[in-house]
Amino acid sequence: xxxxxxxxxxxxxxxxxxxxxxxxxxxxxxxxxxxxxxxxxxxxxxxxxxxxxxxxxxxxxxxxxxxxxxxxxxxxxxxxxxxxxxxxxxxxxxxxxxxxxxxxxxxxxxxxxxxxxxxxxxxxxxxxxxxxxxxxxxxxxxxxxxxxxxxxxxxxxxxxxxxxxxxxxxxxxxxxxxxxxxxxxxxxxxxxxxxxxxxxxxxxxxxxxxxxxxxxxxxxxxxxxxxxxxxxxxxxxxxxxxxxxxxxxxxxxxxxxxxxxxxxxxxxxxxxxxxxxxxxxxxxxxxxxxxxxxxxxxxxxxxxxxxxxxxxxxxxxxxxxxxxxxxxxxxxxxxxxxxxxxxxxxxx
Numbered sequence: 001x002x003x004x005x006x007x008x009x010x011x012x013x014x015x016x017x018x019x020x021x022x023x024x025x026x027x028x029x030x031x032x033x034x035x036x037x038x039x040x041x042x043x044x045x046x047x048x049x050x051x052x053x054x055x056x057x058x059x060x061x062x063x064x065x066x067x068x069x070x071x072x073x074x075x076x077x078x079x080x081x082x083x084x085x086x087x088x089x090x091x092x093x094x095x096x097x098x099x100x101x102x103x104x105x106x107x108x109x110x111x112x113x114x115x116x117x118x119x120x121x122x123x124x125x126x127x128x129x130x131x132x133x134x135x136x137x138x139x140x141x142x143x144x145x146x147x148x149x150x151x152x153x154x155x156x157x158x159x160x161x162x163x164x165x166x167x168x169x170x171x172x173x174x175x176x177x178x179x180x181x182x183x184x185x186x187x188x189x190x191x192x193x194x195x196x197x198x199x200x201x202x203x204x205x206x207x208x209x210x211x212x213x214x215x216x217x218x219x220x221x222x223x224x225x226x227x228x229x230x231x232x233x234x235x236x237x238x239x240x241x242x243x244x245x246x247x248x249x250x251x252x253x254x255x256x257x258x259x260x261x262x263x264x265x266x267x268x269x270x271x272x273x274x275x276x277x278x279x280x281x282x283x284x285x286x287x288x289x290x291x292x293x294x295x296x297x298x299x300x301x302x303x304x305x306x307x308x309x310x311x312x313x314x315x316x317x318x319x320x321x322x323x324x325x326x327x328x329x330x331x332x333x334x335x336x337x338x339x340x341x342x343x344x345x346x347x348x
Contacts, residue, residue: 020034049088051100051102052082055103118133145164202279202292212274212277216263219259220291226286257297306322
C-alpha cells in the first residue's frame with residue numbers, strides 16, 4: 001500500500017505498457033506491474049476535463065509496434081471539434097497535471113506529450129520565428145529569430161505575422177576584449193573552431209548594393225588604420241562633415257573598429273551621398289576610417305564547416321582551411337578572400 005502523502009523514486013526506467021515492470025523505492029527497490037489507467041469513483045473524483053475520444057480505427061489509430069505494448073499507444077489523426085478543447089492548455093509540459101481521455105467503451109487513455117520539432121532553416125524559416133510557441137508557454141519556449149548576419153542575410157524574410165517575436169539575449173556587465181588571446185581561450189574552453197572573420201567583401205557574395213552610410217538609421221562599420229595606409233575618398237563638404245562628426249563622437253571605444261549609426265535630423269549628407277555611398281575612406285588627423293563589411297572581424301563558430309562530411313564543400317586536397325588554421329597554426333583570423341571557394345555563399 002502506497003502512502004499518497006509522499007513521493008517515490010523510480011529505481012529504473014519503467015516499462016511503459018500494461019503489466020510492464022516498474023521498479024520503485026519503498027524501503028528497497030520493489031518490482032511492480034504497470035497497471036492500466038482506471039478511476040474508482042468510490043474513492044476518487046474523475047479527472048476534469050476528460051477528452052472524449054473516438055473509437056479505435058475511427059480517427060484514433062494504433063502506432064506502437066513493440067511486441068510487449070502493441071495496441072497501447074495511439075494517435076488522434078484529425079483532431080477534435082469539441083467544447084472541451086477550449087478548457088485544455090495550449091501547450092502541455094511536465095509541470096502541468098496529466099491529461100486523460102476516454103474511449104466510447106469506457107477505456108481510459110493518458111495523453112503522452114512529445115516534442116513538436118519545427119523546421120526553422122535559412123531556406124525555410126518559421127514565419128513568426130516561433131512567436132506563438134513563446135506566447136503559449138509564457139516564455140518557456142524561447143524565440144527562434146536571430147540577428148541578421150553574413151550567414152543568413154541572403155535568406156532573410158520579412159514577416160507580417162502578428163505573433164512574430166524578437167530574440168532576446170541576456171547581457172552581462174563583464175567586458176571581454178576580443179583579441180587573439182581571448183579567442184584562443186574560448187577555443188580551449190569550448191573545443192570549437194572559433195574565428196574572427198576578415199576581408200569580407202563589402203557587397204557580399206550576392207553583389208547586392210550596400211545601403212549608403214548616409215541613410216537615416218543605417219549602421220556602418222569602419223576599419224581604423226594609420227592615415228598613410230589608405231587614400232581618402234573625394235567627398236562633398238556636407239557629407240565629409242557629417243561622417244567626420246559621427247566617427248569622432250561615436251561612443252564606440254574600440255581602437256581598431258568603429259561602428260556608427262546615421263541619426264535622424266542631426267547630421268545631413270548630400271542627396272547624392274545619401275542615395276549611394278558604399279566604399280569610402282576618410283582621413284581624420286592621423287587615422288584613416290575605411291568602411292568595411294558590417295561583420296568584418298566579428299567572431300563566429302565555424303565548427304559546422306569542420307565536420308567530416310565537408311558540408312561547406314571545401315577543396316581539402318591541400319589541407320582543411322578551417323581545421324588547419326586552428327590545429328596547426330593557431331591562427332584566430334579566417335581570411336575570407338584567402339579561401340579556395342566562397343563558403344559563405346548560400347547558393348554553393
